[in-house]
Amino acid sequence: xxxxxxxxxxxxxxxxxxxxxxxxxxxxxxxxxxxxxxxxxxxxxxxxxxxxxxxxxxxxxxxxxxxxxxxxxxxxxxxxxxxxxxxxxxxxxxxxxxxxxxxxxxxxxxxxxxxxxxxxxxxxxxxxxxxxxxxxxxxxxxxxxxxxxxxxxxxxxxxxxxxxxxxxxxxxxxxxxxxxxxxxxxxxxxxxxxxxxxxxxxxxxxxxxxxxxxxxxxxxxxxxxxxxxxxxxxxxxxxxxxxxxxxxxxxxxxxxxxxxxxxxxxxxxxxxxxxxxxxxxxxxxxxxxxxxxxxxxxxxxxxxxxxxxxxxxxxxxxxxxxxxxxxxxxxxxxxxxxxxxxxxxxxxxxxxxxxxxxxxxxxxxxxxxxxxxxxxxxxxxxxxxxxxxxxxxxxxxxxxxxxxxxxxxxxxxxxx
RNA sequence: GGGGAGUUGGCAGAGCGGUCAAAUGCGGCGGACUGUAAAUCCGUUGGGGCAACCCACCUAGGUUCGAAUCCUAGACUCCCCA
Numbered sequence: 001x002x003x004x005x006x007x008x009x010x011x012x013x014x015x016x017x018x019x020x021x022x023x024x025x026x027x028x029x030x031x032x033x034x035x036x037x038x039x040x041x042x043x044x045x046x047x048x049x050x051x052x053x054x055x056x057x058x059x060x061x062x063x064x065x066x067x068x069x070x071x072x073x074x075x076x077x078x079x080x081x082x083x084x085x086x087x088x089x090x091x092x093x094x095x096x097x098x099x100x101x102x103x104x105x106x107x108x109x110x111x112x113x114x115x116x117x118x119x120x121x122x123x124x125x126x127x128x129x130x131x132x133x134x135x136x137x138x139x140x141x142x143x144x145x146x147x148x149x150x151x152x153x154x155x156x157x158x159x160x161x162x163x164x165x166x167x168x169x170x171x172x173x174x175x176x177x178x179x180x181x182x183x184x185x186x187x188x189x190x191x192x193x194x195x196x197x198x199x200x201x202x203x204x205x206x207x208x209x210x211x212x213x214x215x216x217x218x219x220x221x222x223x224x225x226x227x228x229x230x231x232x233x234x235x236x237x238x239x240x241x242x243x244x245x246x247x248x249x250x251x252x253x254x255x256x257x258x259x260x261x262x263x264x265x266x267x268x269x270x271x272x273x274x275x276x277x278x279x280x281x282x283x284x285x286x287x288x289x290x291x292x293x294x295x296x297x298x299x300x301x302x303x304x305x306x307x308x309x310x311x312x313x314x315x316x317x318x319x320x321x322x323x324x325x326x327x328x329x330x331x332x333x334x335x336x337x338x339x340x341x342x343x344x345x346x347x348x349x350x351x352x353x354x355x356x357x358x359x360x361x362x363x364x365x366x367x368x369x370x371x372x373x374x375x376x377x378x379x380x381x382x383x384x385x386x387x388x389x390x391x392x393x394x395x396x397x398x399x400x401x402x403x404x405x406x407x408x409x410x411x412x413x414x415x416x
Numbered sequence: 417g418g419g420g421a422g423u424u425g426g427c428a429g430a431g432c433g434g435u436c437a438a439a440u441g442c443g444g445c446g447g448a449c450u451g452u453a454a455a456u457c458c459g460u461u462g463g464g465g466c467a468a469c470c471c472a473c474c475u476a477g478g479u480u481c482g483a484a485u486c487c488u489a490g491a492c493u494c495c496c497c498a
Contacts, residue, residue, distance in 0.1 A: 260452080267453050294451040328452055352466050367463065368445075375460065377446040389466045406445080408452055 007032035039196035040072035078133030185210025259320035262304035278306035341416035350393035
């Protein structure tokens with residue numbers, strides 16, 4: 001792959017490591033050089049917030065807009081109504097329309113931090129595939145769209161084949177999912193003249209299907225581009241830390257905790273992440289990522305600041321950094337720590353320390369909190385907690401108290 | 417429509433009347449070492465409760481001194497045949 005791109009967007013993608021594959025480098029590059037191109041990425045509407053796994057693609061859209069093009073965020077409002085069956089382990093309850101729309105609202109808030117939406121030529125737009133899926137007529141869909149799909153070919157897709165090989169059941173619904181996704185591309189091309197779909201490399205098959213379908217039905221030439229599936233350098237899936245997902249919505253994960261996630265990046269990933277998740281010049285990223293030993297911590301702080309600034313703003317990033325410095329370097333308390341505020345009603349005659357740890361989000365269950373105490377991992381105002389039966393009452397909360405789980409996770413509890 | 421297999425902790429997967437809160441692995445958490453990194457090592461790991469104690473192997477009944485294990489019914493999942 002020694003293609004030398006003309007367009008700024010392609011050049012950024014390649015330089016910064018966003019590019020996994022492209023259906024037609026030359027064709028896409030030409031199109032991008034000849035004017036404003038709309039491109040979309042699809043998102044499920046199943047969760048209330050986007051998480052860090054989505055961030056890579058959001059950055060792609062951001063660059064896309066920065067280099068003069070029109071990003072489209074497609075919400076799977078219609079497909080979500082059917083329920084994506086690919087993770088059918090625990091049959092999740094189907095979401096109703098209100099829940100789906102609430103999810104979409106939550107996500108839009110996040111997108112708005114990265115993209116500017118509006119009516120201008122290169123302003124981003126948000127679509128919902130319910131727009132064209134809701135009123136589909138089965139028979140005409142079969143006749144117009146279904147005839148372009150060869151079951152023989154669909155069976156050869158890796159996602160399908162592996163299921164069949166393992167003799168796992170594959171429902172007809174799930175089998176149809178790829179058709180609906182292809183149809184999305186067709187409709188977005190037809191309605192919004194969208195020329196490009198992007199996505200993770202696991203979406204390659206779906207993207208190609210959409211391209212083929214659009215060519216057959218409309219005779220339009222359109223393109224696909226995929227980003228690598230990111231794993232951390234030790235091979236784990238990106239985006240998990242201390243048990244919880246790294247959400248992008250501030251009310252689900254505080255800016256401080258978000259900042260901490262990036263601060264704790266592995267050495268080997270630092271340079272790569274700088275290129276992917278920040279907008280610092282590539283040379284700077286390379287320089288920072290190449291720092292040795294403990295010096296690379298400075299690079300990680302820059303990474304955390306940059307990424308947090310994009311999502312939550314510069315003030316939030318600064319506050320997170322200040323708090324981190326306070327907590328880790330001075331062993332003190334920063335005001336940006338996750339804070340649990342209790343009313344006197346909540347408190348009643350007193351609440352056990354175990355409950356408090358759970359309420360503060362430092363443990364998932366009372367048993368876990370107790371375990372933490374037993375393992376000497378819990379601290380109260382930096383004093384090791386030894387008594388699992390300790391009761392906290394209003395008097396003990398006259399001053400806010402600092403709870404710690406291990407060395408890295410801290411929270412404040414105050415009376416409010 | 418008929419026949420068969422199955423449902424165990426976050427996941428994978430043992431157990432098939434007592435010694436089972438339940439092997440093992442993964443994951444998670446804590447500790448040591450460091451640089452708030454990685455690797456490694458050690459420990460820990462169902463839930464509720466301040467506690468005593470209680471609830472827990474799909475659900476509801478039953479048999480038994482005793483059930484995750486046996487019986488009955490139901491729900492769900494998968495496979496094969498039509």
